[in-house]
Amino acid sequence: MRFNIDEYRAVEKAAEKFVKSVAEGNSEYAKELFIDEAVLFGYLDGDLEHGSIQQFYDNVDSVAAGDEFNARIDVLLLEETLAVVRVLEESWGGRIDFTDVLLMLKMDGEWKAVAKAYNQNSNTIQ
Numbered sequence: 001m002r003f004n005i006d007e008y009r010a011v012e013k014a015a016e017k018f019v020k021s022v023a024e025g026n027s028e029y030a031k032e033l034f035i036d037e038a039v040l041f042g043y044l045d046g047d048l049e050h051g052s053i054q055q056f057y058d059n060v061d062s063v064a065a066g067d068e069f070n071a072r073i074d075v076l077l078l079e080e081t082l083a084v085v086r087v088l089e090e091s092w093g094g095r096i097d098f099t100d101v102l103l104m105l106k107m108d109g110e111w112k113a114v115a116k117a118y119n120q121n122s123n124t125i126q
Contacts, residue, residue, distance in 0.1 A: 027057035042118035
């Protein structure tokens with residue numbers, strides 16, 4: 001079933017908490033988006049990160065995004081209780097480009113992220 005545009009906007013608005021946290025170097029916004037049990041998977045500078053979403057919070061809180069940081073949100077899939085969101089990040093910390101995939105569920109009427117997986121563009125690995 002195709003949803004109306006307002007539901008896509010609701011998912012995008014929820015994902016904006018992720019982008020705002022990264023842009024401002026403050027995980028508090030993302031903590032409103034992710035459930036406590038959320039997981040993270042991806043490679044940061046060639047090292048596998050996996051496990052608790054706390055790793056993401058720690059990274060965000062320790063690195064300023066920088067003036068060159070830019071991001072784009074795309075809602076790739078939307079079902080009644082499931083959404084897949086892609087976030088493109090450019091120049092995090094002045095050097096890293098990411099593609100993030102957020103797996104979201106509608107829980108108690110609110111869109112929440114349950115998992116984050118990401119790819120760091122190979123030309124930004126140090």
